[in-house]
Amino acid sequence: MAKQPPFRFPHLDGGFFVFVQREENEMAMKRRDFMKGAAAVGAASVVGTPHLWFKNAGLAYAGQGEIKVGVLFSLTGTTGIIEESLNKATILAIEEINDAGGINGMRIVPVVEDPASDPATFAAKARKLVLGDKCVSVFGSYTSASRKAVLPVFEKRNNLYWYPTLYEGRECSKNVIYTGAVPNQQQDEFIPWLVKNFGKKFYLIGSNYIYPKEENNYCKKLLEKLGAEVVNEEYVPLGHSEFSSVINKIKSTQPNVIFSTVVGDSVVALHRQYRAAGLDPEKMPMASLTTSENEVAAMGGDAAAGHFTSAPYFMVHKSPENERFVEAYKARWGADKVTHFVSEPSYFQVYLFKQAVEKLAPSDITPPNIREAVKGEEMTAPQGRVRIERENLHTWLWPKIAVAKSDGQFEVLQDSKEWVQPVPYAAYPDQVCRESGLEKV
Amino acid sequence: MDFLLENIITGLSIGSILLLIALGLAIIYGTMGVINMAHGEFVMLGAYATWAMNAFLGVGFLASLIVVFLGVACLGYLVERGVIRFLYRRPLDTILATWGVGVMLQQIVRLIAGGELRYVEMPPALSGTVSVLGITVSGYRVFVFLFVLALFAATWYLMYRTAFGTKLRAVVQNREIASCFGINSSRIYSLTFAYGAGLAGLAGALVAPLKSVSPEMGTTYVVDAFFVVVLGGVQSIFGTVASAFVLGEATGMLAFLWNDTIAKALVLLGIMILIRFRPQGLFTSKARR
Structure with a gap:
């Protein structure tokens, strides 16, 4: 049977190596073609021009008072239900920002794609969002398998992926902003x-x-x-x-x-x-x-x-920000809807994106500049004050311990006294994720 | 000694659930030769029907079992009349057709009921524990075990002690000759398929309080059911019983000694080796026509 087993959590299964390989082959091919063309025209005249492309690309990213972002959560397939709630949290945040005047007067325009819970489709849609739609960032993924599948796209194109799920750590990419918890x-x-x-x-x-x-x-x-x-x-x-x-x-x-x-x-x-x-x-x-x-x-x-x-988050958590979030979420999507510890980061990471882009001039809005701007950025999320760690692009969070009750909700027993630093390689003391990349200690 | 007894009882419980799921498939496969890939989806429908009756109509768990059996049996009847009866001479096409039916059922349920996991309450009277030979066992598991035994007895009675069963066995032996004797073989087939589907629906209703209810739940069950039927041998409902309990005990013991992943792999390996040397299954003497 070709059907996937039903499960709903950060997981990965076979297949993504194939896509990594395909992406690299494609890139290698493009490079070869490019070099051939360059040789024909005359190498010297081409080598001097790349900065012009980047200028153009920058203008394309924030053209006509609009900033395009990708929203890449499955709406169908095995993990469709849970990812739909992440899509909803992301869209809610985008709408709120636009209603409040956008980013420096520019509207965020979400390009929504449905990768159908399939890592291969994730990679294809990511390529479309980055190359075709020229999105300046993409919010997406629930499973580790889908994140690993899109990673080569974002790394090759130096674009930016915002990943809201708690996950197993042990990743150090300059092209992913991780707003979920890692093991430590x-x-x-x-x-x-x-x-x-x-x-x-x-x-x-x-x-x-x-x-x-x-x-x-x-x-x-x-x-x-x-x-x-x-x-x-x-x-x-x-x-x-x-x-x-x-x-x-x-x-x-x-x-x-x-x-x-x-x-x-x-x-x-x-x-x-x-x-x-x-x-x-x-x-x-x-x-x-x-x-x-x-x-x-x-x-x-x-x-x-x-x-x-x-x-880091439970729906019952008491804070003015969370009350506002839960209320807005229910008002927008239905009174029976619940928020949970993956939909909350999906929501606040859009605000972090906004804060980063706000600091940039319209012509400077490019994925690498957004990454530099978001480093060390802070905000008060529903769970508490969060910050993007400069070194590894993970997020400082507020872990909580809660007990489930028979009415189906949790009761928070203990909130951490201070925010907790993300250490994606906590189980591997000989490795550290730094701004420059993964280092052996 | 205690842990041995405990694991034997566990194995019996696992075996009873396997038998519950495989019985309907064994009847359809064994008598009609139809490989019903939609079996898992019939199980899933049974679970959803129980959930819906409980959530929207407030029907109690035990009362809903009867409705679930009849409802899924009716659906099975329609599937046989609408699809399968045209394909008896094309066994490979029945696999494709029933698989297609299964995919459609799965998506229909997803569209109507949504994809989230659903909750079926365990009857309060059965949610406690009982003591069997000094071992604490879940009351509900004991109930499932007894229910399955009763279900099997009923099935055996239907097959071997009623006019319907006699006709069914005649059709299985030789459809043409049976028809010559005035047996309406296509009606027998329709009813048999409906009965098998109804059993699958019951299985879904009974596992729902113990496990989880989702549109994809049938996929894993249909695989388990095929293991049981293949190992037991087709055309032998006693073989199905024996193989369900053999698999239950083997899985339980291996999972206790190592873990469930290894148990699953070893059991599969065992079945593969057995099939290589006894393709007709463990408990039949004659090969299938």
């Missing part, structure tokens, strides 16, 4: 808190792909420092829904905490079967980085109640 931001306070409140025996369970493995890599480092013990670490296939053997193992190892990075449908099955087997969250809670309001609604409040999630 979700775990640094969460793991010690769990050890303090519940005990030192941890059971690590995740779906079988890169994201859970990287999160667990970092988790094991933290546990080792705390003198805690991993009683078992295991991975179930994506879309797995039969957890009775896992529950038997949990019963026989008796951990204090089940650290779960299981994603999508499997989260629902795991929680329901945990509850049906008569296990008690008071004694042996599940701690997750990926269980949001969406999953809780699908598993029912009873199965979710008493389990913990760490994330």
